[in-house]
Amino acid sequence: MNWDWSAIADFMPRFWDGVLVTLQILVLGSLISFTLGLVWAIGFRAPTRFIRWPVHVFTEFIRTTPLLVQLFFLYFVLPEWGVQFSALTTGTIAIGLHYSTYTAQVYRAGIDAVPVGQWEAATALSLPAHRTWIAVILPQAIRRITPALGNYVIAMLKDTPLLAAIGVLEMLQQARLESAQTFQYTEPLTLIGIAFILIAYPASLLVRALERRLVR
Numbered sequence: 001m002n003w004d005w006s007a008i009a010d011f012m013p014r015f016w017d018g019v020l021v022t023l024q025i026l027v028l029g030s031l032i033s034f035t036l037g038l039v040w041a042i043g044f045r046a047p048t049r050f051i052r053w054p055v056h057v058f059t060e061f062i063r064t065t066p067l068l069v070q071l072f073f074l075y076f077v078l079p080e081w082g083v084q085f086s087a088l089t090t091g092t093i094a095i096g097l098h099y100s101t102y103t104a105q106v107y108r109a110g111i112d113a114v115p116v117g118q119w120e121a122a123t124a125l126s127l128p129a130h131r132t133w134i135a136v137i138l139p140q141a142i143r144r145i146t147p148a149l150g151n152y153v154i155a156m157l158k159d160t161p162l163l164a165a166i167g168v169l170e171m172l173q174q175a176r177l178e179s180a181q182t183f184q185y186t187e188p189l190t191l192i193g194i195a196f197i198l199i200a201y202p203a204s205l206l207v208r209a210l211e212r213r214l215v216r
Helices: 005-044 049-063 067-081 087-113 116-124 129-166 171-182 186-215
Strands: none
Touching (some): 005 171, 067 087, 087 129, 116 129, 129 171, 129 186
16 A cells, blocks of 8 residues: 655644544543533432432433534534534533443442442441541442443543534544545544544553552
8 A cells, every 4th residue: 555645744744633632632631521420329329219210310411411412512503502612622511521420320330339238337437428428438339440431431532523423623534624624534544543542542541550459
């Protein structure tokens, strides 16, 4: 296969723009996912069903509807209600919200795996609820769930091309635009495939290193 190096050189500015947008979505989307996921997981254990049931219904609704539908809803429907964000902000919120319902189940499994004796010990010491969660339960739960959370980071990365449906110029969309203008498909798409690997593989190594550190 003969590579057109001039086509690669022409594509590089768009390529780096797409990489930066993709990384921004991934980092901010992960933060939203991990934060909201923890909120939902704690809501599952709320003492009153008036909190538990809405959390269950909402998370199940998000989990069982496609991310693409949620993207369209946030981008096209919310402005009719007076709530409007940029395509990038909308996409980041959508992907973070969508995956928060999955990370919530991961948090839930980790919390349930904490021995009952730890809860009883915290009660015996008269620790307030927030102190019990922060100092006793969550540190033990997170050690168990780090690999699963890392897997969802990789899954989010692979779903970022869906945001092109609302006009977000992430990596794949930049490659498609370049190919449409130059009729060169091999070079842009190959570079994008390599970029996904170069982002995903170090992320997986980081998760493994973090897992080993937490297990100590």
